[in-house]
Amino acid sequence: xxxxxxxxxxxxxxxxxxxxxxxxxxxxxxxxxxxxxxxxxxxxxxxxxxxxxxxxxxxxxxxxxxxxxxxxxxxxxxxxxxxxxxxxxxxxxxxxxxxxxxxxxxxxxxxxxxxxxx
Numbered sequence: 001x002x003x004x005x006x007x008x009x010x011x012x013x014x015x016x017x018x019x020x021x022x023x024x025x026x027x028x029x030x031x032x033x034x035x036x037x038x039x040x041x042x043x044x045x046x047x048x049x050x051x052x053x054x055x056x057x058x059x060x061x062x063x064x065x066x067x068x069x070x071x072x073x074x075x076x077x078x079x080x081x082x083x084x085x086x087x088x089x090x091x092x093x094x095x096x097x098x099x100x101x102x103x104x105x106x107x108x109x110x111x112x113x114x115x116x117x118x
Contacts, residue, residue: 004060006073007118012056013074014109017047020102024048025095029055049078049095049105077112 004012017023027036028051029044037044039051040058047055057071075091082094094100094108 004056004070006070006077006116007113009056009060009070009074010109010113010116010118012059013049013052014106014113016052016055017049017102017105022046023102023105024051025100027051048092049108050092053078053091073116074112077115078108081108081111081115 022045024030024046025048028048029037029039029041030046031037031041031043032045039047039055044051044055053071053075078091082089082091086094086097089097095105
């Protein structure tokens with residue numbers, strides 16, 4: 001398996017939630033019927049930002065220290081980007097705030113990718 005870089009990790013998260021219909025709030029993941037499911041479940045089709053991060057990490061199995069390092073770097077950078085606009089929010093809290101939109105989440109991911117060199 002190819003080691004996923006931090007920039008590729010962010011790209012994979014963006015690909016997992018390509019539209020507002022694929023993004024959720026209040027749950028890590030949902031299936032096509034709208035039922036809350038684990039991000040690990042093959043039937044999961046919609047993800048929160050946190051759920052998408054966990055799904056990509058799970059999908060790539062984090063078999064190596066480099067892969068785990070990519071996940072950690074991405075999470076740290078997302079938290080930095082979130083704190084620029086909301087000083088006390090965690091990834092989950094930011095995603096689930098009523099005022100957070102899909103566009104906000106995509107901006108955070110885009111800024112994260114840029115900050116990581118992408």
